[in-house]
Amino acid sequence: MKPFSKLGAMVMTGALAMSATLAHADTIKIGVSYPTPTHAWAAGMNWHAEQAEKRLEALYPDVDMILVNSSDPSAQASALEDLVSVHKIDALVVLPFESEPLTDPVLNVKKSGALITVVDRGLSQPGIEDIYVAGNNPELGRVSAQYMKTRLKSGDNIVVLRGIPTLIDNERFDAFMAEMEGSGVNILDHKHANWNRDDGFEVMQDFLSRFPDIDAVWAQDDDIAIGVVAALKQAGRDGDGMFVVGGAGMKETIKAIMDGETLVPVDVLYPPSMIATAMDVTVAAFKSNGPVAGRYILGATLITPENAASFYFPDSPF
Amino acid sequence: MTLSTANTTAKGRSMKFDVKTAGPAIALILLCIIGFSLNPAFLSEGNLSNLLTRSAFIGIIAIGATFVITAGGIDLSVGSMAAAIAGVMIIIMNNAVDMLGTGVATVLLGCGCSILLGIGAGWINGVLTTKGKIEAFIVTLGTMGIYRSLVTYFADGGTLSLDFAIRGAYRPVYYDSFLGLPIPVWVFIVVSIVGWFLLNRTAFGRYCTAIGSNEGVAKYSAIKVDRVKTITYMIQGLCVSLATIIYVPRLGSASSSTGVLWELEAIAAVIIGGTVLKGGYGRIGGTILGALILTTIGNILNFTDLISNYLNGTMQGLIIIIAVWLQRGDWGKAKASKT
Numbered sequence: 001m002k003p004f005s006k007l008g009a010m011v012m013t014g015a016l017a018m019s020a021t022l023a024h025a026d027t028i029k030i031g032v033s034y035p036t037p038t039h040a041w042a043a044g045m046n047w048h049a050e051q052a053e054k055r056l057e058a059l060y061p062d063v064d065m066i067l068v069n070s071s072d073p074s075a076q077a078s079a080l081e082d083l084v085s086v087h088k089i090d091a092l093v094v095l096p097f098e099s100e101p102l103t104d105p106v107l108n109v110k111k112s113g114a115l116i117t118v119v120d121r122g123l124s125q126p127g128i129e130d131i132y133v134a135g136n137n138p139e140l141g142r143v144s145a146q147y148m149k150t151r152l153k154s155g156d157n158i159v160v161l162r163g164i165p166t167l168i169d170n171e172r173f174d175a176f177m178a179e180m181e182g183s184g185v186n187i188l189d190h191k192h193a194n195w196n197r198d199d200g201f202e203v204m205q206d207f208l209s210r211f212p213d214i215d216a217v218w219a220q221d222d223d224i225a226i227g228v229v230a231a232l233k234q235a236g237r238d239g240d241g242m243f244v245v246g247g248a249g250m251k252e253t254i255k256a257i258m259d260g261e262t263l264v265p266v267d268v269l270y271p272p273s274m275i276a277t278a279m280d281v282t283v284a285a286f287k288s289n290g291p292v293a294g295r296y297i298l299g300a301t302l303i304t305p306e307n308a309a310s311f312y313f314p315d316s317p318f
Numbered sequence: 319m320t321l322s323t324a325n326t327t328a329k330g331r332s333m334k335f336d337v338k339t340a341g342p343a344i345a346l347i348l349l350c351i352i353g354f355s356l357n358p359a360f361l362s363e364g365n366l367s368n369l370l371t372r373s374a375f376i377g378i379i380a381i382g383a384t385f386v387i388t389a390g391g392i393d394l395s396v397g398s399m400a401a402a403i404a405g406v407m408i409i410i411m412n413n414a415v416d417m418l419g420t421g422v423a424t425v426l427l428g429c430g431c432s433i434l435l436g437i438g439a440g441w442i443n444g445v446l447t448t449k450g451k452i453e454a455f456i457v458t459l460g461t462m463g464i465y466r467s468l469v470t471y472f473a474d475g476g477t478l479s480l481d482f483a484i485r486g487a488y489r490p491v492y493y494d495s496f497l498g499l500p501i502p503v504w505v506f507i508v509v510s511i512v513g514w515f516l517l518n519r520t521a522f523g524r525y526c527t528a529i530g531s532n533e534g535v536a537k538y539s540a541i542k543v544d545r546v547k548t549i550t551y552m553i554q555g556l557c558v559s560l561a562t563i564i565y566v567p568r569l570g571s572a573s574s575s576t577g578v579l580w581e582l583e584a585i586a587a588v589i590i591g592g593t594v595l596k597g598g599y600g601r602i603g604g605t606i607l608g609a610l611i612l613t614t615i616g617n618i619l620n621f622t623d624l625i626s627n628y629l630n631g632t633m634q635g636l637i638i639i640i641a642v643w644l645q646r647g648d649w650g651k652a653k654a655s656k657t
Contacts, residue, residue, distance in 0.1 A: 036573050043475025165628055171604055189623050192630070196567050198532055198576070204371060206620035209365040223477075234493060235364070251481070317476030 013268065028066045028286050028314055031083035032279060034095035034119070035078060036069040040223070042250060044272035045095070052276035056283050056293025063283055073097040077105040084112045091115035091285065093278050117286055119278045131148040131285065132295045133278040135270045137168050139173030139300035143268050144218055144245050147302060151243065154184025156181045159207045161224050162194040172220055172247075188214070193224045200227025208235045216243050222267065224251035229263055238263055248272075250318055258308040267303040269311060272318055274298055275311055341608035341645030342591050349611060349637070353618045360621055367500055369610070369617055371492075374502035375561045377609035379580060380587035381513040381602060382557030385550040386454075387588050388517065388528040388600030389446060393551060394458040396558050397580030398465035399439050403562045404572035405469040408478045411488075420483040420533045423490075428566075432559040439465070440555020444548030462581070470574040480570035492567040502564040506606075508561060514602040516553075526550060530597025586611055590641045611641060 014147040029131055032053070037043040048067065051067040066087050076097050081087045085129035092109050096118065103123045110116050118129040148158065160176070163169040173190065179189060188211050193199040200219060207214065208231060217232075219225040225246030232238040247252060247268040257267060277298065285292040303311055353360035379396050386393045411428040418424045439461070446457040467647045472478060480488070494501055517523035525543050526534040537543050566572070589595055590611055591604025619630050 038470055040473075040476040040573060043473075046475060162627070190627070191620055192627050196575050197571060197573075201569060202368075202616070203620055205368045205372075206365070206617055209359050209362055209368065210621050226571070227569060246457035317474045 019138055022131065026060050027064050028091070029066065029089045030090040030091045030093060030279070030282055031080075031087060031114075032065055032067045032093045032275070033079050033083065034275065035097050036071045036078070040250070040318045041272050042304060044313075044316050047316045047318070048273040048276045048313075049279065052279040053261065056279060061285065063286075065279065066305045070097065073101040076102060080105045080109050083243070084109055084114070089114050092281050093117045093119060093275070093282050095119040095275060096123060103304075115247065115282065117278050117282045119275055130293045131278070131281055133274055133281060134295075134297055135274055136297050136300050137171035137270070138175035139268050139297075140220075140247050140268050141172040141177075142179045143300045144220070144247065145176045145179030145303050147245060147266055147268075148185065148218065149178065149183050151241075152183070152185050152216060155186070157186045157188050157211065157213050159188050159204075159211065159214055159218045160190035160218045161203055161220060161228065162190055163192065163195040163220055163224070165192055168317050169220075176220075176249075186234060193219070193227070194219075195221045195223055197223050197227040200224035201231050202227075204228040204231035205235070208232070208237060215241070217245070219244050219246045222246040222248045222253045225253065225264055232263070247300075248318075251313060251316055254303060254308050254312045255314075257303060257305055258312065260305055265304075267308075269299070269301040269303055271298065271311070272316075275315075284300055334394055338446075339592070339604075341383060342604050342611065342641060343426045345590075345637075345641040345644060346607050346611050346614065349614045351617060352492045353614065355446065355622060356618065356622045356624075359634065360618070365617070367495075367503075369613055370506070371500045373609045373613040374506040374610060375565055376580065376583045376587055377506050378509050378557050378561040378607055380584040380591075380605045380609050381509055382554035383584045383588045384513065384591075384593055384600045384602055384605045385517065385526055385553050387593055388530050388587070388597055389526040389547050389550045390533060390597030391454040391547060391550060392458065392585070393443060393554050394581045395439070395443060395461040395465060395586055396554065397577035397582075398462045399436070399558045399577075400562050400565065400580060401469040401558055401572055401574065401576035401578075402472075403432050403435050403439070403467035403471045404576055405478050406435060406573055407562065408480050408570075409472060409564055411484055415481055415483060420481070421487050422427075425488045429431050429563050432563050433556065436555040436557075436559025436562070437552050439556070439558075440552040443546065443555070444505060444551030447551070448547050469572060469576065470485075473573055475574070477571050477573040479564065480623035482570075485567070485570050488567040490567075492564055500539065505564055508548075509557065510606050517600055517602055520582060522546065524548070527598060528598065530594075530599070532598075549610055550625075584609075586638055590638060592645055608641075611637070622646070 018174040032049055034045060036041060040313065049067055053067055056063055057065060066083065068079045068083065070079045083092065093113050094106055101123055103125050106116060106123055107128050116129045117131040120134050123129065162173055183242045192202045200223065204227060217228050219228045223245050228244050232242060244264050245266060246264060247270055249267055249271050250267045253264060253267050256264060281292055281296060359365060383393060409430045409432050411424050413425050414424045418427060443458055443461055446452055447454045491501055496504055525541050528541060529543055529546060533543060587608035588605050590608035591598045591601055592606060615634050619625065619633060625633060
């Protein structure tokens, strides 16, 4: 339990939280808040959160998980208030919609005495969260570049398709470029394909018209990679050792890797299941005899035919 | 005084009229010259065929939008409608595999359903606007949200994918060519010709223009305003379903990110082409050029690294404004009145 003495200034809140804890001394209530899934990756996250809820509640009968998804930042802020006032949660696992507008609402949850676990997107003020679980964007770029270097030699040409212009995209791209530096591989150009299949298809078509000699493509994302592969096949340029590296860990892509696909031979993990990791760690904070607070940065594992099976979830929407 | 103004406006009008018709064509030719000078591969056969095929989606939808806008309406739901129709088509075809097999029959069933859905969705927009007496902007803003969330729901937040077995039969609709032109381009051409004929050579087309110019007068002239307006939305829906039929075989999938902002691209294409946004004047030929201009801008931006990726939107915005200014601006008229 969190020490309430720290909250001396907030006697009221402290008293309320205390009575809440007393009333529900037998159950540990954990609120899990994340954006409403509107794209495949988020839908995968939603699925993994539901799986983790079932698994953890079966494992620990005294743990009660409350999953809430919200369609925009202000709805998420209200949802957090409800988790505190209605459900009187002991811990919160939150994937913030946006960092800025949710920093204060999360801080208020913390003031109620709850343990805070932040997933994927950090808050704009340090020190609020007790536990931080996130994927590793720079590592995704670096691992992709390392794989590229094993397949390419000096003088080969690649093109890069980027995501939506955001910090996430920049971190991935900068790390990729830094790792490629000095390899002698030419990066012909990079364009934004917005983590979208249609844009991936069109940008790749234009790259193919523009550059007669391309040896490999870094698509950064599995959705973009699907568009890229369609464009390569249309132009008949999918042979000659051409390969595409995506990222994220879409189940179709992983299945194809398991089946020995050569055009998309590997994938780099940025798993939606990180929400499950965060839920596990949060429960461990109540159940484990070891210390748990801290930062958990997940590896951007290179998925190859050898290890693909352990990342394949056929029932997940992603 | 009155005489001289009358003279100048007459002179100005004839000049403006020339620029108005030629404006979009001039803009497109300029873009092509820029594209070619940046990279000669711009005019390669492969790129031109990519360009035309890509224009087909927005172009076909924009032809429908020309009718709606000419009759004084607006349809913001087309992008979401395309995504929802694509989603339902994929679900229907995947489920029909057991019954009809993986051949042409399943594909035809999917296409038939697509057309019914498109016309039905257009009818809903039309009836809510005319009989329901709600502004078209609000009706279609509402249906835009509904269709978009429906496709998210059908896909469980993820992506709906067409059964791989059907793709073999359906793929040619996007990727095959007939007489050197890809099939989607042929569909675009046929829709264009039918659309041009309908708007310029039939009573229905004149009714659209009349309603767009002045709905009250049109009503007193015994035009069945509600029916004509509803039909324009149904034409729009049909165009959306045709665009969807050629879109689905491209990547064989639909998700909540399918067709995002197509409505704005279609409206932009219509306006760049010279149709008046408040209705009363429509040009199918201009709409086709407008769609080509929009696709060409994106294509050229992919052909150069001179401009920062972050400024793509700026370039698109500037070119759209310049293209419309070329035909609307008073610059032709101003010169005439000075001399």
